Amino acid sequence: MKNREIILWTINIALIGAIILYFVINSNSTQNTSKVTVKNQPTKSLPTKKVSISTNTNTNIAPKNNTISTTPSYSLAEVSQHNNETSCWTVVSGKIYDITSYIYSHPAGVDRILQGCGVDATRMYGRVGAHDVSRLSNVFVGNLK
Ligand code: HEM
Known part of the structure; x- marks a missing residue:
């Protein structure tokens, strides 16, 4: 009888333990899922903020860089090095032009x-x-310094 009682008690304790474990695990998993949904909310809103910031900074920087880099400027000393038919740069109203390709088709002659x-x-x-x-x-090559 005593042995049976002991066995029954251990089975009972094991069952109760299992039930408690089940509830503990369940409560943890529900907490995890709720944490995940809470974490998801801010990560959804963050990218839209980042994108708007990055595009703003890009549009602010890109045109300034482009305008600086696409219009080089040279001194008259640099222009004077291109003074023959193999490389002919000329200045007209503060702007520099490479007119090498026009030399042999110039209507008034090459010398002119x-x-x-x-x-x-x-x-x-x-x-x-004319x-x-x-x-x-x-x-167009660039502006005269
Ligand atoms: C900056 C360098 C240049 C100089 C010093 C120069 C000089 C001259 C001179 C002195 C004339 C003769 C004008 C006359 O006889 O009444 C002339 C005519 C002419 N040039 Fe130039 N030229 C230059 C560049 C160019 C370029 C780059 C072009 C073409 C894009 C060009 C096209 C012409 C034309 C179409 C005529 C008129 C010819 C005619 O009326 O029969 N020239 N140039």
Whole structure:
């Protein structure tokens, strides 16, 4: 009888223990899921904030960098090194143009156009009515310092 009672008690204790364990595990898992949902809420809202900040900073920085890097400037000393038919830079109204490709097709002759290579040709260029600065936009090199 005593042995049976002991066995029954141990079974009871084991059952109660199992039930308690079940509830403990269940309560932990529900807490975890609730934590996950709580964690998910801020992570959902964070990316939208980050994206708006990053695009703002990009749009603020990109145009400034582009405008600086796409318009180089050179001194007249640098322009003067391009003073022959192999490399002919000229200055017209503060802007530098590489007119090398026009030399042998110049209507008034090669010698005339070569006079403008490596120098500020604003006056020479301006004297001729047929000259049009807008034609030179495709050979624009940069601004004169
Ligand atoms: C900056 C360098 C240049 C100088 C010093 C220069 C000089 C001259 C001179 C002295 C004339 C003759 C004007 C006359 O006889 O009445 C002329 C004519 C002309 N040049 Fe230039 N030139 C230059 C660049 C250019 C370039 C880059 C072009 C083309 C994009 C060009 C196109 C012409 C044309 C179309 C004429 C008129 C020809 C005619 O009326 O028959 N020139 N140039």
